[in-house]
Amino acid sequence: RLGIEEFKKRVFEEYERVKKHINIKEDLDNYIRNFPRPSPSVYGREGGSRVENVDISVVDKYQGVRNLPKYSNWLVNDVYEQKQEGYSAIMIRVPLGNLKPSQLDFIARISEDYGAGYVVMTQRQDVLLPWVRNEFLPAVFGELSENGFITDSVLPLITSCPGAYSCKLAITYPYNLAEAIAREVDSLEGIRINISGCPNSCGQHHIGDIGFSGNSLTNNDGTIPFYLMYIGGYPYEENAIIGNAVMKIPSKKVPLAVKRIIEIYKQNRTNGESFRDFVNRVGLDVFKRELSLFTKVGSKSEEPDIYRDWGQNRDFVIEAAKRGECAGSLLDIISISLFESLREVYEAEEYLQDGDYSIVVQKSFNAVVGCIKALLYLKGLELNDPNDILNNYNLIVNDGILPKEFNNIDSQVLDWLKNVNKIDHNKANYILDIASLFVKSVDKAFLRLTPELKIEALKNSDKDEEIG
Ligand code: SF4
CATH class of the missing domain: 3.30.413.10 (Sulfite Reductase Hemoprotein, domain 1)
Structure with a gap:
């Protein structure tokens, strides 16, 4: 919302302000000097498993897995050769990133037995076990299989x-x-x-x-x-x-x-x-x-x-609508509505280029309704039906938080839908422009949100800028 120039300006202003109180250079030097050194030298054991930890009878027990097609697939898909010769990192696949305490215990144990005593959580919700000596790969595969981590499911x-x-x-x-x-x-x-x-x-x-x-x-x-x-x-x-x-x-x-x-x-x-x-x-x-x-x-x-949604035996309701009294979550929900409106505008621009004018109109309508919905949250109204949302627009008009050009946008958008069959390129472009300006005005209005969750009315000096 601020734009990069304003953002940079504020960062440098803050930097100048902080500099007056703290010796930043010294602070940064301290920070760098004391920054934790990367694993494994601090958190694990460089060089991998302590051989004395490994029960060789267990390693021997799993040698037979080398003949299994599943083992070959696992080597291709889930085992990464480390740059340190003789070591591999193993991706332990975790369904949806959820682990039970017993599974965490198991992973901790094999990281001690076969790895360097630590694991890495990955961005795809899996667990990476590094520093496994290659001769222990069959044993790790065998142990992972027995503990349910090797599965045919794509989950x-x-x-x-x-x-x-x-x-x-x-x-x-x-x-x-x-x-x-x-x-x-x-x-x-x-x-x-x-x-x-x-x-x-x-x-x-x-x-x-x-x-x-x-x-x-x-x-x-x-x-x-x-x-x-x-x-x-x-x-x-x-x-x-x-x-x-x-x-x-x-x-x-x-x-x-x-x-x-x-x-x-x-x-x-x-x-x-x-x-x-x-x-x-x-x-x-x-x-x-x-x-x-x-x-x-x-x-x-x-x-x-x-x-109905998957796993639900009742008709669908939006759980977010049952939010508590937390202002933080209210603002998040408002942000989602605004984000959705922006997305509708961006998508409408693409449909305009493709000549799908009726979709442009629908998306412009959705964008405007989404913004009004966001504003109505501040009035304590959580509405989903577009007609209900538009019927309550007068609550916002009276606050003077938007340019007066938008005073009748509620009836305007209904006209857009009524005349959707008569839309040509110019008309669709015009409608999209109005929707886009409205979304921008609402977005700007939220910048005037006070800690009491009220939007300050537009001052006269703001009004030209809003539409211009
Ligand atoms: S905010 Fe949305 S994306 Fe994030 S956890 Fe909740 S439902 Fe998932």
Whole structure:
């Protein structure tokens, strides 16, 4: 919101202020001098396992695993040769990043027995066990197998936040979706899947080969748990890129959509082609075309199941709407609504270029409604139905926090929808401009939010700047 120049200005102002009180140079030197030295020299034992710790009879017992195809696959997929000759790092796959105390004890024990006495938690919710001498690899494989860490399920390969199980901001239950995907597909073919229960991206959906962020859609029959699907994210090396938002899919149809993506990839990839290279080669249209059947939303009598999320035996409700009294979570929820509105505007710009004018109108409508919804949270109203939201817009108009040009935006957006069939490029462009200006004005209004959670009214001097 501040913009980079203003942000830099504030950082340097703060730096000058702090410098008056503290000798920064000395402070930094101290910090660097005392910075913890990297593992393993401090936290582990360079050179790996203490050989005297290892029970050779156990090592001998597992030598037979060398003949198992599973062992060969494990060596290829989960074992990384270290630059120190004779040592490997082992990726212990952890389903959704959750470990029980007994499993933690087990990992601690094998890190002592075979590794350097420490492990590393990874960004894909797994545990890396470094400094394993290569002659102990069969024993580690055997022990991991016996403790349930070697599995045919794809669940440990999916990264997911807990969503509505424990997060106040969640919209959906991504753990349950991950399990449903694991029931539907036998192999991910190397495709990385990331799932978040809301747009906040704790499940890092932006950087998955396929990413999903939890969302919802309300129609006359109720509220449907949805996921916005991203394709083509990549977090590594110099070619890191955020995935493209491709389509919204009801939660219950996501596993079949994933299965279809894997089929498309398997049937059309060239020899050894990664999913990322495949997406770059074939583009996104093939996915939009092949998966469009999964985006359909039937009425409740036609498709009752899509009105429930995975693992829930009741109709869908947004758990975030049950938040407590915490102002922090209120602001997070407001941020999500604003973020969604911004996203609608960005997506509408793409649809405008593609000539899909009715979608531009719908997204412009959604963007405006999302902003009003965010403002109404400050009035203690948590509304989801667009009509309810628009009907309460007068509560905001009277506060004078937005330019008067937007006083009738509630009726304006309804007209947009009514006339959606008569929209040409110029009209769609005009509507999108208004929606975009409205989103920016609301975003700016939140900069005037006081600690009492009230937005200060616009001063006369602000008003020109707002629309100009
Ligand atoms: S804020 Fe959203 S993405 Fe983060 S843990 Fe909660 S539901 Fe998941």
